[in-house]
Amino acid sequence: MQISFTVNGTRQDMELDPRVTLLDALRDHLGLTGSKKGCDHGQCGACTVLVEGRRVNACLSLAAMHEGEEITTIEGIAQTSPDTAATLQQAMIDYDGMQCGYCTPGQVCSAVGMLSEAREGWPSHVTEDLDAPLELTRDELTERMSGNLCRCGCYPGIVKAIRTASEARTSDSEAA
Amino acid sequence: MSVQLKVDDRDTGEVTQNVLGRDTERRDARQKVTGRATYAAEIRPEGLVHGALVRAPGMGRVELANRAEVEAMPGVLMVLSDARMIRNAAQGAAGEAPVQGVETAAYVGQPVALVVAESFEAAAHAARTLTVTCEGASNEIDPEKVEIAEDDTDETAQGDLEAALREARHEIDRTYTTPSMHSAAMEPHAALAEWDGARLTVRASLQMLRYNRAEIADCLGIDTENVRLLSPFVGGGFGSKLGISAEAVAAALAARELGRPVRVVQHRRSVFEVNTRRSETTQRIRLGADAEGRLDAIGHEALVSNLPEEDFSEPVLQGTHFAYAARNRLLVQRTARIHRPAAGSVRAPGEAVGITAFEIAMDELADEVGIDPVELRLANIPEKDPESDVPFSSHMLAETLHDGAARFGWADRPRAARQRREGEWWIGSGMAACFRVNMMMPAEARVRLTADGAIVETDMTDIGTGSYSILGQIAAEALGLTAEGVEVRLGDTDFPPGSGSGGSFGAASTGTAVWLACAEIRTALAGRMDCEPGELTLREGTVQCGNRSRPLAELLNGETLTGHGEVEPGKAEDKVRQATFGACFAEVAVSDVTGETRLRRMVGSFAAGRILNPRTARSQAQGGMIWGTGMALTEALLHDRRDGHVVNRDLAEYHLPVHADIPEMDIALLEESDPWAGPLHAKGIGELGICGSGAAVINAIHNACGVRVRDLPATPDRVLGGLS
Structure with missing residues (x-):
C-alpha cells in the first residue's frame, strides 16, 4: 500500500506491505538504522522515535498508522530539537552514558520526549501531588525512563546526562 | 617479523x-x-532476503507437517532444514562446530528450520505458519532428579572437612539456590551471510571472531580461510555471543543455496532459548571457624546442569578455590545432564553465582561468630593460594575492604538486624567481598x-x-x-x-x-x-x-x-595465583508491607591491576554491580516443570534492572600494578563487579529486616514470607 510521512523533515512516499512496522519502514526501507530493534515487542525501548513530538515504540506501531505524520529519529533529532537533543548527546558522551550503544539512540529519543512531557506537567506513577507544579526529581526521571532498558548498566551516566540536558533547557527557557 | x-x-x-x-x-x-x-543486521546488500528461525514446540523427532504449503506461500523462497544446522550456540572459544542436526529436538525451543522469504514480514508469517510436531522423547528436565555420571563429578579435597567441622567452635551448614539466568544483551543475535564463489562473508554479532570463524567453517565443512567475519559493533554480549549461534549457520546455508545474501535476526524469544543460559545452581556451603572467626573448614558442593554433549559446566567453585584460607577443604562440582536449553558462559561464569552464595554464607558466619562481616573477611585472607600454595601475583582485598567501608560509612551500621525504620521501610546495610580469576x-x-x-x-x-x-x-x-x-x-x-x-x-x-x-x-x-x-x-x-x-x-x-x-x-x-579483588557495600530499604526491596546506594572498591582508562573501567565495574543487583532482586529464567522450556523468554517477563531500580553508584578503582600480567600490568575488570555485589544486597536485606534469603532472587514473596 502507498504510505507517506515525513521523517526528519523529509517527506517519504513508500509502497509498503501493510504488515511493515514503523521501525522496519525506517530501518529496512529508508535505511535509517539508528533506531534499534532490541525486542520487537515494545519491551526494551531501543526503537523509541518521536511521532508528532511524542515518544513511541516504533516496533509496536505499523507504518500505515502514520500517514501524513512527522517522525523524528535519532538521525534527525539534533536538528529538530537542537537545545535539548544536542546538549543531551554531548552529555551522554561526557558522562559515558553508554557501553555497547545499542539502547543509546532509544535513550536519547525517549529522554527528549520525556523532557517535553515533564515540561507540560504530565504526571507519572511516582508523582505525589498531581496539583503541584511538577519537579523533575531523580525518582521522577528514572520512573519515566524505565521503559528504556540498558543491559550494560549505564543508567547512572544516562540519568546525569538527562539532568544536564534538562537544566540546560530550563536556562534556555528562562533566557528566552 | x-x-x-x-x-x-x-x-x-x-x-x-x-x-x-x-x-x-x-x-x-x-x-x-x-x-x-552500524551493527550486524544494518546493511542492505542488493538482493537481500530474510530468514526466520522456527522453534521446536517439544522434544523428540521433528516433523514439519505442512512444509509444502509454507513453501508455496507468497514471497517464500525456501524452508531449510539441514543436518549442518546447529542445536544451540557454541561454547566460548570452542573453535569447532557445536552439536549439529535438527531432525530431533533436544530441548523445547531448539531451532529446527529456517524459512527464507523476500521480505521480513513474509518470512515471519511463514515461520509462524509452519507446523512443527515433536514426538518420541520424554527427557528429564529436573537437575535434582537425574543420576550424575562419574565423568560429571569433580572433587578436590585437603585435610578432613568432617573432622574439622566437628571440632569447629562455630559452624554453618546451609544450602543456597540460584536460578537460571540470561545474558539478555540488547542486540538480538543476527547474521547477514553472503557468498562470493567459495568465500563466505558474515556480518555477525559475535565476541570472539578467531574462534567463531573456525566454528562456522567447521559447521559448513569449508576452509577457515574462506570465512570472513565482520563485527565492528556488537550490541552487548555478556557471554551469549562467545560462540556462533543458530542464525549464522542457517543464514550461510540458505545464502549458498539461494545465491543471494540472507539476513537472519533471532527473535527475542529465541535469544533466550538458543543462546546459552547461566545454569541454575544448588550450593551446599559448610564453614567451620574458631572463636575469632578464623576458618578451619570450607565445604562447597555445587549442582549445576547442562544438555548432554555440552562440555561446559558452570564453574561455581572457581572463586572458592582461592578466596579464603582454611586447612580442611572439600569442593565438589556435579553436572546434571538434563534437557533444559544449553547452559554456557554468562558474565563471570563461576564466581557470579559461586561467590554470591559463599559471601552470603560468610555473612551468616559473621552473625554466628558475632563479629563484623568486614573483620571476618580480613581475618581469613590467605597468604598464599590455599590449595596450590603458590603466591598471589598481587592481592589487594584488604585495601578494597578498608576503602569501601570508609567511603560507605560502614562504621555507622548497627550490627543487629531490624534497627532502622522509615515509615513502612526497614533500612539496612550489607557487604560482600568480590573475587574473580584473571586470565x-x-x-x-x-x-x-x-x-x-x-x-x-x-x-x-x-x-x-x-x-x-x-x-x-x-x-x-x-x-x-x-x-x-x-x-x-x-x-x-x-x-x-x-x-x-x-x-x-x-x-x-x-x-x-x-x-x-x-x-x-x-x-x-x-x-x-x-x-x-x-x-x-x-x-x-x-x-x-x-x-x-x-x-x-x-x-x-x-x-x-x-x-x-x-x-x-x-x-x-x-607460578602465581592471579586474580582480581574487590568489596561491595549496599544499603537497601525493605517494605514491611509488600516485601519489596529497593537498593538505595552501593559502593564498590576494586583492584584489577593497572587501569587503562578509568572511564571505561568504571563503567565495567558499575555494569557488574548492576548485574549483581539484578541477580539479587529480580532475575530468574523460569523453566516449565513439565518440559523445561523457558517460560519468561522476553524482556517483559525476564526482569533486568531498569532506570528506577538503580541509584547512583560510588566506585573506586584502587591503584595497583600486577607485573605478572604482562608488560601492561593490567588485569580484567569486566566481571569483577558481579562477583559479590548481589551478596551485598542479600546481606543488606537481612540487616534491614532480619530475613535471610537463601533462594535467589529475593522477590517480594520470598521476603514477605520471612517477615510475617
Missing part, C-alpha cells in the same frame, strides 16, 4: 602514563549517540605507523567494553602520539586474530599484543636513530635518543613501519 611474548615471569619494565591510564572519552561515543554505529588468552595485533599517525588492526571486538578506546591509548602511549593520532580498526577477521571479548581477558591480552606490535616499531625507529630501543623517547612526532632528536616524519621518509605483536599465556599461570 613479529614481536612475540609468552608470559612466563614477572615483568620488570615500566609503562609511562601520558595517554594510557587517562580518563578519556569513548572513541565510538559520538557514533553511538547519533545512531551512526590471559592468545592474541595478535598489527600496528602501522606513518607520519600521519598509527593504525591498529586486530579482529578483537568492542562489545561495549571500550576496546576501541584502550587499544588506541596503548598505541598512542607506546608511539608518543595523541589518542586522536591513532585509528583503531576492529572486528574483521582479515586482521590479525585478537583474543576476542570474554572472561575479562580482552583488554590485557589484546592490549599486550598491540603493545608488542608497537615495540617492534620502536625497535625499527631506534635502528634508524642508531641507538638502543630502551633509550628511545617518542613524543608528539619527535624521536629522541639521548640528546639527539629528529622529527618522526623525517625519520620515516614517507615509509610505513609495521609491527606485529603476539602474546600467549605462559608459565606465569603456574
Whole structure:
C-alpha cells in the first residue's frame, strides 16, 4: 500500500506491505538504522522515535498508522530539537552514558520526549501531588525512563546526562 | 617479523602514563549517540532476503507437517532444514562446530528450520505458519532428579572437612539456590551471510571472531580461510555471543543455496532459548571457624546442569578455590545432564553465582561468630593460594575492604538486624567481598605507523567494553602520539586474530599484543636513530635518543613501519595465583508491607591491576554491580516443570534492572600494578563487579529486616514470607 510521512523533515512516499512496522519502514526501507530493534515487542525501548513530538515504540506501531505524520529519529533529532537533543548527546558522551550503544539512540529519543512531557506537567506513577507544579526529581526521571532498558548498566551516566540536558533547557527557557 | 611474548615471569619494565591510564572519552561515543554505529543486521546488500528461525514446540523427532504449503506461500523462497544446522550456540572459544542436526529436538525451543522469504514480514508469517510436531522423547528436565555420571563429578579435597567441622567452635551448614539466568544483551543475535564463489562473508554479532570463524567453517565443512567475519559493533554480549549461534549457520546455508545474501535476526524469544543460559545452581556451603572467626573448614558442593554433549559446566567453585584460607577443604562440582536449553558462559561464569552464595554464607558466619562481616573477611585472607600454595601475583582485598567501608560509612551500621525504620521501610546495610580469576588468552595485533599517525588492526571486538578506546591509548602511549593520532580498526577477521571479548581477558591480552606490535616499531625507529630501543623517547612526532632528536616524519621518509605483536599465556599461570579483588557495600530499604526491596546506594572498591582508562573501567565495574543487583532482586529464567522450556523468554517477563531500580553508584578503582600480567600490568575488570555485589544486597536485606534469603532472587514473596 502507498504510505507517506515525513521523517526528519523529509517527506517519504513508500509502497509498503501493510504488515511493515514503523521501525522496519525506517530501518529496512529508508535505511535509517539508528533506531534499534532490541525486542520487537515494545519491551526494551531501543526503537523509541518521536511521532508528532511524542515518544513511541516504533516496533509496536505499523507504518500505515502514520500517514501524513512527522517522525523524528535519532538521525534527525539534533536538528529538530537542537537545545535539548544536542546538549543531551554531548552529555551522554561526557558522562559515558553508554557501553555497547545499542539502547543509546532509544535513550536519547525517549529522554527528549520525556523532557517535553515533564515540561507540560504530565504526571507519572511516582508523582505525589498531581496539583503541584511538577519537579523533575531523580525518582521522577528514572520512573519515566524505565521503559528504556540498558543491559550494560549505564543508567547512572544516562540519568546525569538527562539532568544536564534538562537544566540546560530550563536556562534556555528562562533566557528566552 | 613479529614481536612475540609468552608470559612466563614477572615483568620488570615500566609503562609511562601520558595517554594510557587517562580518563578519556569513548572513541565510538559520538557514533553511538547519533545512531551512526552500524551493527550486524544494518546493511542492505542488493538482493537481500530474510530468514526466520522456527522453534521446536517439544522434544523428540521433528516433523514439519505442512512444509509444502509454507513453501508455496507468497514471497517464500525456501524452508531449510539441514543436518549442518546447529542445536544451540557454541561454547566460548570452542573453535569447532557445536552439536549439529535438527531432525530431533533436544530441548523445547531448539531451532529446527529456517524459512527464507523476500521480505521480513513474509518470512515471519511463514515461520509462524509452519507446523512443527515433536514426538518420541520424554527427557528429564529436573537437575535434582537425574543420576550424575562419574565423568560429571569433580572433587578436590585437603585435610578432613568432617573432622574439622566437628571440632569447629562455630559452624554453618546451609544450602543456597540460584536460578537460571540470561545474558539478555540488547542486540538480538543476527547474521547477514553472503557468498562470493567459495568465500563466505558474515556480518555477525559475535565476541570472539578467531574462534567463531573456525566454528562456522567447521559447521559448513569449508576452509577457515574462506570465512570472513565482520563485527565492528556488537550490541552487548555478556557471554551469549562467545560462540556462533543458530542464525549464522542457517543464514550461510540458505545464502549458498539461494545465491543471494540472507539476513537472519533471532527473535527475542529465541535469544533466550538458543543462546546459552547461566545454569541454575544448588550450593551446599559448610564453614567451620574458631572463636575469632578464623576458618578451619570450607565445604562447597555445587549442582549445576547442562544438555548432554555440552562440555561446559558452570564453574561455581572457581572463586572458592582461592578466596579464603582454611586447612580442611572439600569442593565438589556435579553436572546434571538434563534437557533444559544449553547452559554456557554468562558474565563471570563461576564466581557470579559461586561467590554470591559463599559471601552470603560468610555473612551468616559473621552473625554466628558475632563479629563484623568486614573483620571476618580480613581475618581469613590467605597468604598464599590455599590449595596450590603458590603466591598471589598481587592481592589487594584488604585495601578494597578498608576503602569501601570508609567511603560507605560502614562504621555507622548497627550490627543487629531490624534497627532502622522509615515509615513502612526497614533500612539496612550489607557487604560482600568480590573475587574473580584473571586470565590471559592468545592474541595478535598489527600496528602501522606513518607520519600521519598509527593504525591498529586486530579482529578483537568492542562489545561495549571500550576496546576501541584502550587499544588506541596503548598505541598512542607506546608511539608518543595523541589518542586522536591513532585509528583503531576492529572486528574483521582479515586482521590479525585478537583474543576476542570474554572472561575479562580482552583488554590485557589484546592490549599486550598491540603493545608488542608497537615495540617492534620502536625497535625499527631506534635502528634508524642508531641507538638502543630502551633509550628511545617518542613524543608528539619527535624521536629522541639521548640528546639527539629528529622529527618522526623525517625519520620515516614517507615509509610505513609495521609491527606485529603476539602474546600467549605462559608459565606465569603456574607460578602465581592471579586474580582480581574487590568489596561491595549496599544499603537497601525493605517494605514491611509488600516485601519489596529497593537498593538505595552501593559502593564498590576494586583492584584489577593497572587501569587503562578509568572511564571505561568504571563503567565495567558499575555494569557488574548492576548485574549483581539484578541477580539479587529480580532475575530468574523460569523453566516449565513439565518440559523445561523457558517460560519468561522476553524482556517483559525476564526482569533486568531498569532506570528506577538503580541509584547512583560510588566506585573506586584502587591503584595497583600486577607485573605478572604482562608488560601492561593490567588485569580484567569486566566481571569483577558481579562477583559479590548481589551478596551485598542479600546481606543488606537481612540487616534491614532480619530475613535471610537463601533462594535467589529475593522477590517480594520470598521476603514477605520471612517477615510475617
